[in-house]
Amino acid sequence: MNPIDAQYQALALSFSYLPRDGQDKIHRAFLLAKEAHAPQIRSSGEPYISHPLTVAQILADMKMDADTLCAALLHDVLEDTPIQKQCLQKAFGSEVAELVDGVSKLTQMEFATKAEAQAENFRKMLLAMTRDIRVILVKLADRWHNMQTLHSLAAAKQARIATETLEIYAPIANRLGMHHVRINLEELAFAAIYPLRYRVLHEAVFEARDMRLVILQHIEQAIGKQLEHYGIPASSVIGRQKHLYSIYQKMRRKHLSFSEIMDIYGFRIVVKDIDTCYRALGAVHNLFKPVPGKFKDYIAIPKANSYQSLHTILFGPQGVPIEIQIRSAEMNNYAEYGIAAHWLYKENEERVNITQLKVSQWLRTVIEMQQASGNSQEFIESVKIDLFPDEVYVFTPKGRILELPGGATPIDFAYSVHTDVGDHCLNVRINRRPAALSARLINGQTVEILTSMDATPKPEWLNFVVTGRARSRIRQYLKENHQDASIALGKQLLLNALITLGENNPNLNDHQQRKLLKLYPLSSFDALLANIGLGHLAPMEVAQRLLGQSSLYSPSLIPLTIKGTEGMLMKFSLCCHPIPPDNIIGLLIPGEGLRIHRETCSEITSLARPPVQKLALTWQDQLEDQFKALIQVDVENKQGVLARLTNAISATATNIIDIKVIVDDGVFSTVQLLILVKNTPQLTRIIERLTMIPAVLKAIRG
DSSP states (O other): OOHHHHHHHHHHHHTTTSOHHHHHHHHHHHHHHHHHTTTOBOTTSSBTTHHHHHHHHHHHHTTOOHHHHHHHHHTTHHHHSSOOHHHHHHHHOHHHHHHHHHHHHHHTOOOOSSHHHHHHHHHHHHHHHHHOHHHHHHHHHHHHHHHHTGGGSOHHHHHHHHHHIIIIIHHHHHHTTOHHHHHHHHHHHHHHHOHHHHHHHHHHHHHHHHHHHHHHHHHHHHHHHHHHHTTOOOSEEEEOOOOHHHHHHHHHHHTOOHHHHHTSEEEEEEESSHHHHHHHHHHHHHHSEEOTTOOEETTTSOOTTOOOOEEEEEEOGGGOEEEEEEEEHHHHHHHHHGGGGGTTOTTOHHHHHHHHHHHHHHHHHHHHHHHHOSSHHHHHHHHHHHHSOOEEEEEOTTOOEEEEETTOOHHHHHHHHOHHHHHTEEEEEETTEEEOTTOOOOTTOBEEEEEOTTOOOOGGGGGTOOOHHHHHHHHHHHHHHHHHHHHHHHHHHHHHHHHHTTOSSOOOOHHHHHHHHHHSOOSOHHHHHHHHHTTSSOHHHHHHHHHTOOSSSOOOOOOEEEOSOOOSSEEEOTTTOOOTTSOEEEEEETTTEEEEEETTOTTHHHHOOTTSEEEEEEEOSSOOOOEEEEEEEEEEOOTTHHHHHHHHHHTTTOOEEEEEEEEOSSSEEEEEEEEEESSHHHHHHHHHHHHTSTTEEEEEEO
16 A cells, blocks of 8 residues: 555544545545645655645544545645636535635735735635634644644745744634644744754753653652542543743743743643532642632633633642643543534534634624724734733623733723723723723723713723724724814814904805815815814915915914814823813924913923924813813822822712822822813812821822
8 A cells, every 4th residue: 555545544544433424525535636636746755645634634633524624635726736616516515615715715825024915814814714714724734734844945934934833823723722733833833943942942851851750650649549539530630741832931931940940740630520620629729738829710711712621739749839720521622622622522512602602702803803904914913912812800890701811901891891882981990999091900800981972092092902802993993083083173273274364254165175275286175174184284374375365474373262072183281281271272293183281381392393383272161071180199108098099089079090109218109190170170179188188298280
């Protein structure tokens, strides 16, 4: 028997779990692929058909369905042979044909050095996943085998493919819960990108193995006896193998030496069901003392990729730390195969539905991000954020659990609840206390978002949000509203300039618009107004040219009336926080719009230089809006002083936006409170209230 037929026979044994008609279908796919690829040789020197056979073998080991295995065998025939899609559809059905077509389009992706080309290809790949998840499963298996034969390629190409694998394919495998695929992709990529580091670590692990073996066996036996004592049948208690890339990452991330990493011993306990998992946890906690704060229950609250397990860290013999994972046999299979286990455990419909639902939810989020992104690079940036989650679990006021990536903020939380909640987010309470929108959420917190229909996404939110969904939606909103805001501000500035020059009721009629477009050759009148609003054209100069007046003398503009609502291009400066009835001026900054300052602001002198235009401003009467104000409080470092400050402000029905504490020394601190007020009288009353607190030395407006 020749090597190819022998390889197929081994594959056939692997898919013997399938019904007879499925096995026959796969055999026909093999014969077609073998004939189609007959003249072709891989860069490694092997017959090309060996590659589709290996890809199919990887998927058969995952117990995938017959159509997926057929697609694996045929995944290169559309691209590399004369066979057409219609031929596959007629011979194997539309499902196989669509799978092959989907994988072929991904296979055609040659990732260029240009970031935009790579991002566009990545976008296509993720959108293909949304149509049929099996497309990416075949692609992951294809990439796995390609990584195994990477040595036959040029060094530069090896590095590029390995980097792409580490940054894209391994994280996708992780997001789909396919642990064993992720580990293999990471190990192969690590060896290709950093061959010397890989070799050094590999040798170090090999040398440490014998020294660790006695301790591992001792702990394993102790755990086994303890479980037996409690009447808990464990199908397996095994020492977990540390993967080289995982060791390398932990050494870099936590700045630990190799010996410190290897001093931690890991074990996995596999039992029959959920109830036994918790009983086993109690047993091992009675054997070795648990490390406080190091227990994680991923059974009650699974990870985003449906991973379930109990994690705990114990003080073992001689104080050595022991990491233990406890899970059922079914959980163990899902931990290894992830979404691919859907085809292995179809009889467990409830578990299948949960897994499918989580993947579907993520893929829907991917589609939302794609629709909201202005280009492929923005899209890939947003999705990559979601591909590297370090989960944090928080609660809504009604007790619903939301899972967010590590470092998530209340803004991320708001957008995960609903887009409208994010768009109109005004303030947040964490555990019933006011908090900053930029605060980092931690496990177990209850988060309440306060909304207002007047509130809108702010550009500064992009500096701290971490979820792709929040980032893409904020960017979409800013893009959609930036043009409208610049046109509106430009029109307001031009009309104000015309009034200053004596026009009582300027209306910018069609004749005036055409005249201006002759003077300024722009694409439209809106474009002209946008350039004024963005500070690229001076409103007084445009008004004088429209009226045919000399620009040698420029009268001071009549003060522009500020209504108080902060728009996209009309912002209140963060250096002086103007509020009514402060005397204010505006700086029209090219490309940024109008920035409103207090007349006494120390920053004006350095900012008000050409091409920045200085404008007189005044407040509209009877404003009902709220404005940001900063209070700086010097306090003694006493227990509970921060709570007394926030309680005093909350008692005045005033919202706190942000709190910063600057420790001067061990005795005194400065607390900066950013709050929302209507006017300076309200701010004065709050400051007076704060000065009455005994621990407060001084409270002033910032």
